[in-house]
Amino acid sequence: MELIFELSCPGRTAADISRSDVPELNIASLIDQKYLRGDLDLPEISELDLVRHYTNLSRRNFGVDLGFYPLGSCTMKYNPKVNENVAAFPEFTGLHPYAPDEWAQGNLQLMYTMQKLLSHVFGMADFTLQPAAGAHGELTGMMMIKKYFEQKAEKRRLVLIPDAAHGTNPASGALCGFETVMLRSNAEGGVDIEHLESLMTEDVAALMLTNPNTLGLFERNIEQVAAIVHGKGGLLYGDGANANAFLGKTRPGDQGFDVIQLNLHKTFSTPHGGGGPGSGPVGVGPRLLDFLPVPRIVKKDQGYHWSENYPHSIGRVRAFYGNFNVVVKAYAYIRSLGAEGLTRATELAVLNANYIKEKLKPHFDLPYDRVCMHECVFSGKRQVAENGVHTSDIAKRLIDFGYHPPTIYFPLIVPEAIMIEPTETESKETLDRFCDAMIAIAKESKENPQRVKDAPQSTPVGRLDDVLAARKPDVCWKKI
Amino acid sequence: MDYCPHTSDDIAQMLLTLGVGRVEELFADIPEKFRLKKIPDIPPALSEQETVALMKMIGARNQLPRLTLTGAGAYAHYIPAVVSHLVGRAEFYTAYTPYQAEISQGILQAIYEYQTMIAHLTGTQIANASMYDGASAMAEAAVLCGKMSNRTKILIARSVHPEYRQVVATYAWANGYEILEIPNAPTGQIDMDALAARIDEDTSAVLIQSPNFFGCIEDVAPIADAAHACGALLVAGFTDGTSLGILKPAGACGADFVVGEGQSFGNPLHYGGPYLGIFAAQEKYLRRIPGRLAGATVDKNGRRGFVLTLQTREQHIRREKATSNICSNEALCALAAGVYLAALGKNLRKLALLNVYKAQYLKARLLQMPGWAECFSSPVYNEFTVFCPDAQTVNEKLKKEGIIGGYELATDYPELESALVFCVTEMVSKDDMDQIIRILK
Numbered sequence: 072m073e074l075i076f077e078l079s080c081p082g083r084t085a086a087d088i089s090r091s092d093v094p095e096l097n098i099a100s101l102i103d104q105k106y107l108r109g110d111l112d113l114p115e116i117s118e119l120d121l122v123r124h125y126t127n128l129s130r131r132n133f134g135v136d137l138g139f140y141p142l143g144s145c146t147m148k149y150n151p152k153v154n155e156n157v158a159a160f161p162e163f164t165g166l167h168p169y170a171p172d173e174w175a176q177g178n179l180q181l182m183y184t185m186q187k188l189l190s191h192v193f194g195m196a197d198f199t200l201q202p203a204a205g206a207h208g209e210l211t212g213m214m215m216i217k218k219y220f221e222q223k224a225e226k227r228r229l230v231l232i233p234d235a236a237h238g239t240n241p242a243s244g245a246l247c248g249f250e251t252v253m254l255r256s257n258a259e260g261g262v263d264i265e266h267l268e269s270l271m272t273e274d275v276a277a278l279m280l281t282n283p284n285t286l287g288l289f290e291r292n293i294e295q296v297a298a299i300v301h302g303k304g305g306l307l308y309g310d311g312a313n314a315n316a317f318l319g320k321t322r323p324g325d326q327g328f329d330v331i332q333l334n335l336h337k338t339f340s341t342p343h344g345g346g347g348p349g350s351g352p353v354g355v356g357p358r359l360l361d362f363l364p365v366p367r368i369v370k371k372d373q374g375y376h377w378s379e380n381y382p383h384s385i386g387r388v389r390a391f392y393g394n395f396n397v398v399v400k401a402y403a404y405i406r407s408l409g410a411e412g413l414t415r416a417t418e419l420a421v422l423n424a425n426y427i428k429e430k431l432k433p434h435f436d437l438p439y440d441r442v443c444m445h446e447c448v449f450s451g452k453r454q455v456a457e458n459g460v461h462t463s464d465i466a467k468r469l470i471d472f473g474y475h476p477p478t479i480y481f482p483l484i485v486p487e488a489i490m491i492e493p494t495e496t497e498s499k500e501t502l503d504r505f506c507d508a509m510i511a512i513a514k515e516s517k518e519n520p521q522r523v524k525d526a527p528q529s530t531p532v533g534r535l536d537d538v539l540a541a542r543k544p545d546v547c548w549k550k551i
Numbered sequence: 552m553d554y555c556p557h558t559s560d561d562i563a564q565m566l567l568t569l570g571v572g573r574v575e576e577l578f579a580d581i582p583e584k585f586r587l588k589k590i591p592d593i594p595p596a597l598s599e600q601e602t603v604a605l606m607k608m609i610g611a612r613n614q615l616p617r618l619t620l621t622g623a624g625a626y627a628h629y630i631p632a633v634v635s636h637l638v639g640r641a642e643f644y645t646a647y648t649p650y651q652a653e654i655s656q657g658i659l660q661a662i663y664e665y666q667t668m669i670a671h672l673t674g675t676q677i678a679n680a681s682m683y684d685g686a687s688a689m690a691e692a693a694v695l696c697g698k699m700s701n702r703t704k705i706l707i708a709r710s711v712h713p714e715y716r717q718v719v720a721t722y723a724w725a726n727g728y729e730i731l732e733i734p735n736a737p738t739g740q741i742d743m744d745a746l747a748a749r750i751d752e753d754t755s756a757v758l759i760q761s762p763n764f765f766g767c768i769e770d771v772a773p774i775a776d777a778a779h780a781c782g783a784l785l786v787a788g789f790t791d792g793t794s795l796g797i798l799k800p801a802g803a804c805g806a807d808f809v810v811g812e813g814q815s816f817g818n819p820l821h822y823g824g825p826y827l828g829i830f831a832a833q834e835k836y837l838r839r840i841p842g843r844l845a846g847a848t849v850d851k852n853g854r855r856g857f858v859l860t861l862q863t864r865e866q867h868i869r870r871e872k873a874t875s876n877i878c879s880n881e882a883l884c885a886l887a888a889g890v891y892l893a894a895l896g897k898n899l900r901k902l903a904l905l906n907v908y909k910a911q912y913l914k915a916r917l918l919q920m921p922g923w924a925e926c927f928s929s930p931v932y933n934e935f936t937v938f939c940p941d942a943q944t945v946n947e948k949l950k951k952e953g954i955i956g957g958y959e960l961a962t963d964y965p966e967l968e969s970a971l972v973f974c975v976t977e978m979v980s981k982d983d984m985d986q987i988i989r990i991l992k
Binding site: 072074075076079083084085086087088089091092093094095096098101102103105106107108109111112113114115116118121122124125126128129130131132133134135136137140142145147148149150151153155156157160161162163164165166167168169170171173174175176177178180181187188191192203204205206207209210213214217237238239241242243244245246247248250251288289291293294317318319320321322325326340342343344345346347348349350364385386387388389390391392393394395396397399403405406407408409410411412413414415416418419421422423425426429430441442444466467470475476478481495496497498499527530531532533534535536537539540541544545546547548 | 590602606683712821822823876904905
């Protein structure tokens, strides 16, 4: 498809500017020439051409509204339309962040209530809604842990991270000046307790744990894990990326987690937007309350207002108050589901994942054959060994069957990993058809492996040359 | 409302496949003592109609202003109708990160086009797919400068947005860097003597904004020279992105990184978010910058296509060695920015000029009133700082008429008591401004 720049034709525009109703001054008399730019090389497009360009681009994009999107660890559930509608109310979109608090009482009430609702759901003392995404929430959580030990005048250098963790975990720890130490998984896919005991010293600030972990397995020994970490004065950090597995069934706060970050765009159904905006609220237990980012909302008789008066706070992690409009959608979602609805969603997410696991088990290697939570992880090892077909080939072939591929090659401890997360909003028929496609591909891998390796055939472009893209980077178009 | 399609028959059949009697058995791994019977204190479910009614009621507790005269990092601009229509296509907004390039060409190409437009606007050669917001983009640039140089000191102009300075301070503290502020000269621009006095061989970066928080346009080139003379890098932010329609971008004046808030480009005020952080850089930093990058390549038949590229910089590959932990971007906001910029095209210059004319009109009218005076002499874009008899009284008067007044500087700059920063965009008409003067008289 042509680039917008290639469609450009001098003299056209898709947006006119109102005529000035004030005197048009001589710009050079106001702003010295040295501060002014010469060229302004933006595309010149008519409105219809602009609309067609982006509409045609959208047709080359796959979203949840087009089909099944079982991208593990990303919780690609249906994004209810009503949430888009309510978040677009001008009352929510139109306020400046520095509007007087009296004029923002609806927004403040919504955010304050959201913090309370999340606290009830996760069993935490309080939440901040400021972080813009899950990884941003992780960073915020780790900063609070750093501050906690600073306040206690304890120097702790290390953070423990399981080998199955998301890549953001070690990066978030490192950006707070911690050294990360890898914690082994045991044969069941859980924390290796002996290894944890040997690593957990008074030099360890925290264990960053995802529960259920990235294999989709719940940590059975969570009580023991928490006791070991707390026994040495350390804190337990929870990565809430997998929260869709347990809402209404258990609460991280009750299990001993001191801090947890969420992803509203996963668990609470807000759209992923092609890679954002998300929202990454962070919940804390009593130990970390004082360190939450500022500003915080205070409720008084006369209403809600922002307060900066928290001397031990880590400060701000972004300007203003967070991705407010995303929070509006998640709030509407929680209120429309209620406690029972959230629990039912969890149960059916877990049922769907186990159903896929059972149906595909005969056809793909299942490294950890246990009841899973909201996602299951297969390995394409057998297909590689027997047919020379890799997980990436299977993923690309799924595209031809009309599906978005699962997450692949993650977690790193499973070779040729295929990580499938169906979510609760998919019907049994959808799961059956998807499993049929996976089984057909397993069969095809044996009978006609080249066909799988040549996939996808149905897309506007074939497999793209990643190596060329990295070797000769072209990240901005240049006029030839 | 229940979005799950499962009938009781479906559930029964699925359980049969699993050889399990009850759904509850699937949660057996959760230790009994941590099992929850019911989430406490969550109100009961609502129908769709009830949800809409509830949200209407909450929204009604807000009061929308008739006019907004505060900018300070968030700008009220007119958004052409095409923007929401195109960004509202579900193929875009219900997708995730384009890891599977063949079925994500839409967002990948749109991001590539966005990167191209941003690099051009900022006077640099490259831009990433966007960061969380302007403040965190500046903080990430500061941390990157520290990591690249192994130097521990960061200088930041006091005329940078107060909240941006706080975010930079948070990130710097976490990474063990020291922050020093550079005051402004009486002109409103950075005090070059103070900069010269404080910069040294341990300085990794100088952070400025132009236009700055007071609205003043900085003379970027000499600041870049001063930074480079000490081996430090210049991170230049901006306030309102539409200023780039007429102002010479910092990237063309020697800045190494240009960062800032992209909200002005087609994104509503949204009470502070979601916005998008613009992150642009000179080409030599391509393999060091944080965040996602869309890149052009070809498929096996030689057809042009786009992928996420240079991922070896990123946390999911480099893990603890990555210079940033950022994972996602603000793709949909960047899409809106791309559509907005493509819609305006060269009219961005016209829009910028209109903003200048309007701001000059209000400024001139305010300065005619007794007790009002210009605070700084430097040229401005659409924000300007003025002294007035009493900032709080002025804003109270405007508030009574449904107008958000100027930003009161006294809290963040005690030395500028009774100073207000006003912002005038194309959303404010001459009649509005004449009325403002009548209210204040």
